[in-house]
Amino acid sequence: MSQLRQIPAVEKVLQALGTTELPRPLVVDTVREAISELREAGQAPEFDVVVRDIRDRLTQIWGQRLQPVINGTGVLIHTNLGRSPLSRPAVENLQEIASNYNNLEFDIPSGERGKRAGFLERCLASVTGAEAATVVNNCASALVLILRYFVKNGRDKVIISRGELVEIGGGFRIPDILLASGAKLHEVGATNKTTLLDYEDAIGHDTALILKVHQSNFFMGGFVENPSTEEISAMARRHDIPFVEDLGSGAVVNTDDYAPVEHEPTPQEIFKKGVDLLCFSGDKLLGGPQAGIIAGRQDLVAGIKREPFYRALRCDKLILSLLEVTAVQYLNGGDELPLLSMLSVEKDELRARAEKLAAALAGREGVRVTVGDGLSRIGGGTMPKSTIPSVTLDLEPVGQSLTKLARRLRLGATPIITYTSEGLLKIDLRTVFPRQDSQLADSICAVS
Numbered sequence: 001m002s003q004l005r006q007i008p009a010v011e012k013v014l015q016a017l018g019t020t021e022l023p024r025p026l027v028v029d030t031v032r033e034a035i036s037e038l039r040e041a042g043q044a045p046e047f048d049v050v051v052r053d054i055r056d057r058l059t060q061i062w063g064q065r066l067q068p069v070i071n072g073t074g075v076l077i078h079t080n081l082g083r084s085p086l087s088r089p090a091v092e093n094l095q096e097i098a099s100n101y102n103n104l105e106f107d108i109p110s111g112e113r114g115k116r117a118g119f120l121e122r123c124l125a126s127v128t129g130a131e132a133a134t135v136v137n138n139c140a141s142a143l144v145l146i147l148r149y150f151v152k153n154g155r156d157k158v159i160i161s162r163g164e165l166v167e168i169g170g171g172f173r174i175p176d177i178l179l180a181s182g183a184k185l186h187e188v189g190a191t192n193k194t195t196l197l198d199y200e201d202a203i204g205h206d207t208a209l210i211l212k213v214h215q216s217n218f219f220m221g222g223f224v225e226n227p228s229t230e231e232i233s234a235m236a237r238r239h240d241i242p243f244v245e246d247l248g249s250g251a252v253v254n255t256d257d258y259a260p261v262e263h264e265p266t267p268q269e270i271f272k273k274g275v276d277l278l279c280f281s282g283d284k285l286l287g288g289p290q291a292g293i294i295a296g297r298q299d300l301v302a303g304i305k306r307e308p309f310y311r312a313l314r315c316d317k318l319i320l321s322l323l324e325v326t327a328v329q330y331l332n333g334g335d336e337l338p339l340l341s342m343l344s345v346e347k348d349e350l351r352a353r354a355e356k357l358a359a360a361l362a363g364r365e366g367v368r369v370t371v372g373d374g375l376s377r378i379g380g381g382t383m384p385k386s387t388i389p390s391v392t393l394d395l396e397p398v399g400q401s402l403t404k405l406a407r408r409l410r411l412g413a414t415p416i417i418t419y420t421s422e423g424l425l426k427i428d429l430r431t432v433f434p435r436q437d438s439q440l441a442d443s444i445c446a447v448s
């Protein structure tokens, strides 16, 4: 018998699969793909095996949809897990804005066309202590836009210290961004040492701006020397050259008041030091949605908003609404911002939750649950030196391997992301919301 004849028809497989969570057209595509692979190979296993393999594929594809997970890693701004979680008030407001019409570009009193993001820009200026502010898709695009604004009329050189030509993560390299923005990189100094004179000597008729990039995700020790921001800004002013800083992480409050972490410079501080314009991310330490905030001198922000490219990078109503509530929350004292609560929660509180969970999970057959210690980190490429003492739920598998247990926890109804240390699976409770505790317990029960 020819082996080719064993390859089942698409229809037959679809029938055997019955109804699935995955939308029908995606199921049909997947089945067609699998069957054509079998045809290419010229043979097929038993029909049941074919169906099971396809079912596995469907499960895998469905698993790739965006879904909530429990972050047990202790990394607060986890880039793989969506960076900052948003506050309840922001999300509740989003629901209202998203499911109704709204005044995105409509002035209610006059009944005429209104200014997009006018209120938000006012709030962001106030939060950052800037004359003016605006917002685009993310910090990377904010930087591109700033560069495009300044790079023109024969001025295309951007002066930057060799110690700041960094890669932020996800392939975001400062030299590449400069290039993509039509700027010419004018690097000065050495990796570990740049002087004010290095900057000053580089200034010419073709200088567009001086750029400083906050070294978010790495640090240098030993023989390191750089001029202060104040010195650079005073010098830039003497030469009438704009001075811009890419802050990256964007803490607008002193995060070191909330947790024992390094001090992260705030926009307010940076402006006091004389920087003309800065940009930072909306979804790192600010704890908002993905966005790039540009703040600084009124004339510069206004000019940037007139750039044709600005239109291509503008945020939609959903992001604007989330950011608006986040900014208002800061102006009202920062309560209810999940990121700040997670930073400041006391170990005692975490320990009490851990003990309650461990007690509820005592005597499980497949897992021994104890309370342990851990170190939370900020993540998102910020404060690489800082760790915050934390409390963990430690899982020791019984009769199953560590990797198997970790995988089963990921594949549960609500995926739980753990980390491994000293033969244990650990769940850092700092990044697990108290409202997720019962879900966490249920999911652990389901695999033990």
Ligand SMILES: *Cc1c(COP(=O)(O)O)cnc(C)c1O
Binding pocket: 138, 139, 140, 141, 168, 172, 213, 214, 215, 216, 217, 246, 247, 248, 249, 280, 281, 282, 283, 291, 292, 380, 381
């Ligand atoms: C994270 C970071 C960026 C990129 O920000 P996105 O909002 O992810 O685009 C740019 N610059 C610095 C210094 C950063 O830390």
